[in-house]
Amino acid sequence: MSEKVLMKGNEAIAEAAISAGCLYFFGYPITPQTEVAEYMARRLPKVGGLCLQAESEVAAINMLMGASSAGTRAMTSSSSPGISLKSEGISYIAGCDLPCLIVNVQRGGPGLGGIQPSQQDYYQATRGVGHGDLRLIVLAPSSVQEMASLTAEAFDLADTYRMPAMLLADGALGQMMEPVDFSVFPKRELPEKTWATNGTKGKRKKNIVNSLFIEPDKLEQSILARYERYAKVEAEEVRFEEVMTEDADIVLVAFGITARIAKSAIAEARKAGVKAGLLRPITLWPFPKKRLNELADTAKAFLSVEMSMGQMVDDVRLAVNGKRPVSFFGRTGGMIPSVEEVTAEIMKIGESL
Amino acid sequence: MTTTFIFAGSGGQGIQFSGKQMAKTGMHLGKNVTFLPSYGPEMRGGTSNCTVVVSDGEIGSPSVSSPDVLVAMNLPSFDKFEPKIAKGGTLFCDSTLVDKKSAREDIKAVYVPATGLANEHDLMGFANVIMLGAILKNTGIFGIEEFEEFLVGSIPPSRAALIEKNKKALRLGWEL
Numbered sequence: 001m002s003e004k005v006l007m008k009g010n011e012a013i014a015e016a017a018i019s020a021g022c023l024y025f026f027g028y029p030i031t032p033q034t035e036v037a038e039y040m041a042r043r044l045p046k047v048g049g050l051c052l053q054a055e056s057e058v059a060a061i062n063m064l065m066g067a068s069s070a071g072t073r074a075m076t077s078s079s080s081p082g083i084s085l086k087s088e089g090i091s092y093i094a095g096c097d098l099p100c101l102i103v104n105v106q107r108g109g110p111g112l113g114g115i116q117p118s119q120q121d122y123y124q125a126t127r128g129v130g131h132g133d134l135r136l137i138v139l140a141p142s143s144v145q146e147m148a149s150l151t152a153e154a155f156d157l158a159d160t161y162r163m164p165a166m167l168l169a170d171g172a173l174g175q176m177m178e179p180v181d182f183s184v185f186p187k188r189e190l191p192e193k194t195w196a197t198n199g200t201k202g203k204r205k206k207n208i209v210n211s212l213f214i215e216p217d218k219l220e221q222s223i224l225a226r227y228e229r230y231a232k233v234e235a236e237e238v239r240f241e242e243v244m245t246e247d248a249d250i251v252l253v254a255f256g257i258t259a260r261i262a263k264s265a266i267a268e269a270r271k272a273g274v275k276a277g278l279l280r281p282i283t284l285w286p287f288p289k290k291r292l293n294e295l296a297d298t299a300k301a302f303l304s305v306e307m308s309m310g311q312m313v314d315d316v317r318l319a320v321n322g323k324r325p326v327s328f329f330g331r332t333g334g335m336i337p338s339v340e341e342v343t344a345e346i347m348k349i350g351e352s353l
Numbered sequence: 354m355t356t357t358f359i360f361a362g363s364g365g366q367g368i369q370f371s372g373k374q375m376a377k378t379g380m381h382l383g384k385n386v387t388f389l390p391s392y393g394p395e396m397r398g399g400t401s402n403c404t405v406v407v408s409d410g411e412i413g414s415p416s417v418s419s420p421d422v423l424v425a426m427n428l429p430s431f432d433k434f435e436p437k438i439a440k441g442g443t444l445f446c447d448s449t450l451v452d453k454k455s456a457r458e459d460i461k462a463v464y465v466p467a468t469g470l471a472n473e474h475d476l477m478g479f480a481n482v483i484m485l486g487a488i489l490k491n492t493g494i495f496g497i498e499e500f501e502e503f504l505v506g507s508i509p510p511s512r513a514a515l516i517e518k519n520k521k522a523l524r525l526g527w528e529l
Contacts, residue, residue: 006377006388032392115393176415177373177388179380257415264413338418 004179009147009169010035012180013103014043016148017075019182020155022101023049024067024074026060028082031115032171033105036077057082061089061102068098069209071196073155077103079171080121081112083129090164091130095211097195097226099158101151102136103167105174108334116334117171119256122311125168126285133223135230137165137237138284140255144178149185150282156188157237161229162195168284170307172257172336239282240291244270248277250349251295253316254305255281258337262305265342272343274350284312289319296323300353305342306330354409356494357417359434361402362426362447367481371424372403374485378495378503379407387415400429407494422492424484425451426467445488447480463491470525479522486526497527 007015014036017025025040040051054060060076067074078086083104093100106121108114125138137157139150147169154165197207213219243263245251250269254262259280266276279295281288296302301324304313310328317326329345331337360372369390376388390403404420406412419439425431426447435455438444443461449468465487467480476483482504489497501523508515 004380006373006380006386171392172389172415175390175392177376177390178415179386260412261414261416263411267413336416338416339414340418 003183004181006177007144007180008035008175008177009141009144009173010105010175011039012144012148013077013151013167013169014039015182016151016185017101017155018043018047018049020073020152020185022073022075022155023047024064024072025049025051026054026063026067026074026076027051027078028054028057028060030079030082032107032117032174033077033079033103035174036103036105057085058089061086061093064100064102065089065093065096065098068093068100069096069196070198071193075101075103075155077105079105079107080109080118081107083121083124087124087130089130090136091132091134092211093164094130094134094136095132096209097162098164098209099155099162100164101154101158101167102164103151103169106168106170108332114334115171117173117257117307117336118332118334119170119258119307120309120311120332121168122284122306122308125166126287126315129166133227135163135233135285137161137163137233137286138168139165140168140282140284141173142256142259142280144173144176145180146282147173148180148182152185156190157233159190159193160188161233163226163229163233168256170257171334234286237283238286238288238290240288241280241282242291243278243280245277245279245295245299247275248298249275249300249353250277250303250346251299251301252276252278252303252305252342252346253281253292253312254278255284255312258305258307261337261339261342264339265346268339268343269346269350272347274346276346276350281312287315287319289315292316292319293321293323296320300324301349302326303345303349304328305337305345307336308332355412356407356422356492357420357439358405358407358422358424359402359417359420360405360424360426361400361430361434362424362481364401366401366426367478368401368426369403371481371485372405374500374504374507375405375407377507378500381503382495382499384409385412387412389415400427402430402434422488424488426481426484427451428453443492445484445491447484449480461491463487465526465529467526471522474521474525476518476522476525479518482519482522483526486523487529488526490527490529497523
């Protein structure tokens, strides 16, 4: 018998967060991520933590800011429209250099959109979540096991670089069940939170957590210091998976649930004699641009497959930098691309080579 | 070897339970499995379906457009998914509730009057488990003993009274 348990992706996030030492959860219900909050409400009080259903997403993100300022491990989760509401708070959290985890189990947009899975928040997660010069570490799980392992990893990355991290999942990953093994997560050595506003006990100068710098030279300094850390993240934390890229003429780029469909599609294409491979970014920021650029020396064409109208494809183009043609295939609004249609797209490109 | 299933029917027929049991058994037997439920408005009543993949290898897509096995527990599910069954695949159909036969010659069709049998044998609400017994028998995907073990294991102690009914229903489907 294996140690594995069959679990929903949303539950795996919650369980992994608790085992990673997260004690505080603030959220507001929204399909398709509500099971995260439900699980937290059931389990956190039993381990001495707190799960609080806020009056709104805006309130929840600001509670998270408070909990993180005090140096605790804390998180929030929501789905697309809820993340839009949280974006002001996320910008403040980034401006205050606070580590925390924000989970987005994406659904179709814009507006209230739908409740089926989507990847339409790629731009939001990697570019536009809140105002100002800021980055989030963005991790994209593609299995329930990774919903768990990357949740644990996201907390550690956030603490290491003192910045917010986002787990960018989707409704399919949130709702689907797969076996998960919780015994395999590596632990990092983490810096002490000397900046936390958790009481001086009369022994040190008081800490201030703040994102307001009226004097522009001081604000610029704070941003430059932050960008030095961002540069370190870009240098050291890029993560991706490659499948059959060594001899691939066509390299697909896909993340999350779409990467699994792409994996099936490249196997089909190979059966039909077209050498296809896959690069699956696990970190969307930092994006595996260096590796993609290297692959452009051997591959003849790239295909970005997404559940959107084409967002990550911009990053693929920037990475490939004109060396090879980059095309796009996607379904949107909550539709999941089928293996057959992705395979057909690969075959079409194969014929044009 | 990979087997893909779509379980489909009405909300309340235990469609998600059936799919989960199939996935759980596969997991306990060391296979890779995925269970993808429909979670749209249909889970608030109306139609319900889920997709299960059981594989010896890594599972790519958890969503399946043409399943190897379709379990249709009502007419809308039959109409929607029967044309999509993969060539050489198998249809399991609750013939008490679906007043139709498949015209396809490239699939195997198994008609099980599951709801009728449940009513006759004092097993109301266990038509899905009767169907599971028939699926095990006709596909050979898992042995009945091992399936039964994990089925019983899924029943919480507070509902132990349901153990015997589940076993009875499973055997009934198996022995058809």
